[in-house]
Amino acid sequence: MLVEARTTVHRAGPPARLERVMTQTFSLRTTVDSDWREVRDLRLEMIRDMPTAYMESLDEALGRDEAEWRMRGRRGSAEHGIAVVAIDASGRWIGTMAGYVDPTVGALLVGVYVTPDYRGREAGVTDALLGAIETWARTEGDLLTLHVHQHNTRAIAAYQHRGFEATGESIPYNLDTTTNELEMVKSF
Numbered sequence: 001m002l003v004e005a006r007t008t009v010h011r012a013g014p015p016a017r018l019e020r021v022m023t024q025t026f027s028l029r030t031t032v033d034s035d036w037r038e039v040r041d042l043r044l045e046m047i048r049d050m051p052t053a054y055m056e057s058l059d060e061a062l063g064r065d066e067a068e069w070r071m072r073g074r075r076g077s078a079e080h081g082i083a084v085v086a087i088d089a090s091g092r093w094i095g096t097m098a099g100y101v102d103p104t105v106g107a108l109l110v111g112v113y114v115t116p117d118y119r120g121r122e123a124g125v126t127d128a129l130l131g132a133i134e135t136w137a138r139t140e141g142d143l144l145t146l147h148v149h150q151h152n153t154r155a156i157a158a159y160q161h162r163g164f165e166a167t168g169e170s171i172p173y174n175l176d177t178t179t180n181e182l183e184m185v186k187s188f
Contacts, residue, residue, distance in 0.1 A: 030076030107137035
């Protein structure tokens with residue numbers, strides 16, 4: 001799937017305010033086994049950018065072998081799961097989201113990341129990725145659940161703007177059990 005988003009950038013400066021319109025094009029696809037290097041590199045970028053947003057530390061991720069990364073690449077074609085990536089026109093991986101069916105909550109959104117240069121509604125990457133995950137989740141039930149670190153206020157706000165609501169449930173964050181992951185859900 002090819003997605004195009006228009007972003008208006010305002011620059012103040014003499015003699016007048018300039019407006020530049022830039023078109024960012026990116027594609028979405030599911031991941032495969034042979035993507036293992038890109039899956040690894042994006043995961044390491046994710047953890048470095050937001051260490052508390054994921055359930056593994058940088059050291060754990062760095063210690064994973066090729067077989068583990070290949071398995072993660074295959075998640076794009078899992079029977080009751082999905083892994084979707086956004087790739088810009090130059091071939092750079094700029095975002096990802098994944099989901100799987102958890103036996104207790106059903107469709108569960110995991111591994112959410114958009115590289116800083118492509119964040120925000122104007123870029124369209126988050127909405128495109130989430131749309132793909134929601135399409136998959138609808139085949140698994142009428143609810144999509146996620147867990148977000150209690151201190152990740154930017155992500156909480158982004159999820160709320162996209163229709164997710166807090167359930168009031170939480171689980172201890174595995175890398176620091178003095179903090180929690182908050183449960184949010186979206187009904188279809």
